[in-house]
Amino acid sequence: MDIAEFVKLSLGRWRSQRSAHHLAFGHFEQVTSIIDIVPLDKDDLEVIKLCKSHEIDPQTVNHPFRMSWEGESDWDEEESFKGTTILVPIPDLDNSQTGRLLRDQGYAETIPSIGNYHITEDGTFVLLTQYERATAEEKIWFVNPNFRLRVSMIKTSEGTGVVTASFSSEIRSLSNNSEN
Amino acid sequence: MDIAEFVKLSLGRWRSQRSAHHLAFGHFEQVTSIIDIVPLDKDDLEVIKLCKSHEIDPQTVNHPFRMSWEGESDWDEEESFKGTTILVPIPDLDNSQTGRLLRDQGYAETIPSIGNYHITEDGTFVLLTQYERATAEEKIWFVNPNFRLRVSMIKTSEGTGVVTASFSSEIRSLSNNSEN
Numbered sequence: 531m532d533i534a535e536f537v538k539l540s541l542g543r544w545r546s547q548r549s550a551h552h553l554a555f556g557h558f559e560q561v562t563s564i565i566d567i568v569p570l571d572k573d574d575l576e577v578i579k580l581c582k583s584h585e586i587d588p589q590t591v592n593h594p595f596r597m598s599w600e601g602e603s604d605w606d607e608e609e610s611f612k613g614t615t616i617l618v619p620i621p622d623l624d625n626s627q628t629g630r631l632l633r634d635q636g637y638a639e640t641i642p643s644i645g646n647y648h649i650t651e652d653g654t655f656v657l658l659t660q661y662e663r664a665t666a667e668e669k670i671w672f673v674n675p676n677f678r679l680r681v682s683m684i685k686t687s688e689g690t691g692v693v694t695a696s697f698s699s700e701i702r703s704l705s706n707n708s709e710n
Numbered sequence: 711m712d713i714a715e716f717v718k719l720s721l722g723r724w725r726s727q728r729s730a731h732h733l734a735f736g737h738f739e740q741v742t743s744i745i746d747i748v749p750l751d752k753d754d755l756e757v758i759k760l761c762k763s764h765e766i767d768p769q770t771v772n773h774p775f776r777m778s779w780e781g782e783s784d785w786d787e788e789e790s791f792k793g794t795t796i797l798v799p800i801p802d803l804d805n806s807q808t809g810r811l812l813r814d815q816g817y818a819e820t821i822p823s824i825g826n827y828h829i830t831e832d833g834t835f836v837l838l839t840q841y842e843r844a845t846a847e848e849k850i851w852f853v854n855p856n857f858r859l860r861v862s863m864i865k866t867s868e869g870t871g872v873v874t875a876s877f878s879s880e881i882r883s884l885s886n887n888s889e890n
Contacts, residue, residue, distance in 0.1 A: 547736055549729030551879045556727055558740045650832055673863065677872055681859060692857055697877030699731045 531653040532626045533619045537593040539672055540567050543703040546601070548680075550696040563601025563611075565700065570594040576616050580632050584644055586620055592629075594618040619647070631657060663687050676702035711833040712806045713799045717773040719852055720747050723883040726781070728860075730876035743781025745880065750774040756796050760812050764824055766800055772809075774798040799827070811837060843867050856882035 543566050550559040570577055572591050581588040600612040613635070621629035628648045635642065645659035645666075654671040665685040672678045680698040685691060723746050730739040750757055752771050761768040778794040793815070801809035808828045815822065825839035825846075834851040845865045852858045860878040865871060 545736070547731045547733075547738065549731070549738060549740075549877060551727045551729070551877075553727075553879060553881060556725070556742060558727065558729060560729075560738045562736060650830065652830055673872060679861060679875060681861065681877065683853065692853060692879075695859060695877075695879040697729060697731075697861065697875075699733060699872075699875040701733060 534593050544700040546698050546700045548698040560604040563599045566598045568596050590620050592619045592621050714773050724880040726878050726880045728878040740784040743779045746778045748776050760814050770800050772799050772801050
């Protein structure tokens with residue numbers, strides 16, 4: 531599994547159930563959402579702009595994509611949330627299993643981020659992102675082409691304490707495909 | 711990481727938050743529990759009995775242990791549940807990263823089970839267990855010595871459909887240690 535294959539498997543519409551464990555107080559949060567992942571062109575203006583903001587050569591981009599989500603949390607039942615972000619993989623030149631991932635808006639903070647990814651021998655995508663006041667670690671793997679799992683952790687910036695651990699199970703929405 | 715190291719890291723008392731995703735209906739279940747994992751002697755009578763029931767030589771046992779749990783689910787707020795099971799690793803002779811795991815009571819069904827485990831290069835313990843009407847897959851890994859994560863799946867026995875995906879975050883209960 532390399533980043534190109536991983537992105538291709540991720541494309542489409544996903545129905546997501548997410549549980550967040552807020553560890554200090556043993557709180558549970560339940561989130562349901564629809565996630566859309568669509569491919570972008572390498573010469574998409576927003577992709578090029580994001581590369582330039584990190585002083586990275588746009589020629590090194592591999593399979594950029596846009597992820598959008600819309601859903602509801604049981605912590606705020608009156609409001610639905612939605613968002614969108616551009617993700618741009620920059621594989622390392624000397625290793626097909628590792629690289630960097632740019633995004634124009636992070637999970638933990640609403641600022642651009644750059645993370646380091648690697649893909650393990652059993653096909654798990656692992657992303658580590660350092661923010662100013664937190665570290666995020668995410669693992670994503672496919673149980674089958676239509677079902678994927680994500681485990682995320684937010685740690686304090688020193689990387690010692692885990693603040694939140696969350697789990698998403700994502701089922702491909704086949705009804706979306708049949709509309710095509 | 712081999713099975714001996716994995717079992718040693720697991721010993722102690724854990725405060726567990728578990729979220730189960732029942733996928734067919736998008737239901738969430740929240741479980742909180744206390745889990746105690748204590749070592750057993752290789753010549754413990756129950757360990758030997760479990761080996762004999764599977765026609766396995768008790769001399770091949772490595773670091774058997776007992777796991778007990780007590781907790782509450784939001785699906786049945788009036789009742790707490792509790793249980794205990796003996797787990798007996800039988801490492802393969804030719805590979806320190808693989809083996810079988812006997813237990814005297816399973817998760818998915820209340821019958822004895824025998825599963826196959828392997829430990830990945832990044833230290834994740836993966837257990838596959840075939841039951842009569844279901845297949846269970848569990849991944850357990852340590853974020854640090856006092857924090858571990860577990861992801862479990864129950865699939866139909868053909869292994870095609872995932873019925874339930876669940877996620878546990880487990881924090882070592884240090885207060886228990888200070889009592890020693």
